[in-house]
Each structure stands twice: as structure tokens, then as C-alpha cells.
Amino acid sequence: MRQATVEHILNMIDQLSDRDRELLQRQLAERVEAEWRQEAEEARRQAKVRGIDQAAIDAAIRKRRYGARKSSSFLLMKD
Numbered sequence: 001m002r003q004a005t006v007e008h009i010l011n012m013i014d015q016l017s018d019r020d021r022e023l024l025q026r027q028l029a030e031r032v033e034a035e036w037r038q039e040a041e042e043a044r045r046q047a048k049v050r051g052i053d054q055a056a057i058d059a060a061i062r063k064r065r066y067g068a069r070k071s072s073s074f075l076l077m078k079d
Contacts, residue, residue, distance in 0.1 A: 016024065047057070 013021065013024065047053075
């Protein structure tokens with residue numbers, strides 16, 4: 001999208017009444033939520049096909065967040 005087009009849209013939004021702006025914000029939020037749900041469903045489908053379960057996801061997150069220092073004592077201390 002061209003910069004001029006974006007600026008034009010933003011100017012149009014600025015001219016909306018409060019009520020119309022709230023409606024626009026609500027509709028945009030619903031659209032974002034729908035897109036997120038669709039992407040999440042696709043990610044779950046791909047994970048299932050690859051044999052990735054929630055335990056594997058949790059382990060990968062812990063490894064990414066805490067690195068190789070995860071030990072049983074460390075995991076007990078975090079809760």
C-alpha cells in the first residue's frame with residue numbers, strides 16, 4: 001500500500017465520529033482475532049502432522065527461555 005493511501009485512510013479515520021471510530025476498532029479487532037484463530041489452527045494442524053505435542057512445545061520454550069541450565073532443581077525452584 002502506498003504511503004499516500006495510508007495517510008488518506010488515517011485522515012478518513014480521524015474524521016469519523018467517536019461512535020463510528022469505536023465500531024471500526026471493534027470490527028478490526030474481530031478481524032485480527034479471526035486471523036489469529038485461523039493461524040493458530042493451521043499451526044496446530046502442522047504440529048500434529050509433524051508429531052509435535054504440547055510437552056515438546058513446553059520443552060522447547062523452556063530451552064529457549066532458560067538455555068541449557070535447566071535441571072530438575074531449577075525447575076522445582078521456578079514454581
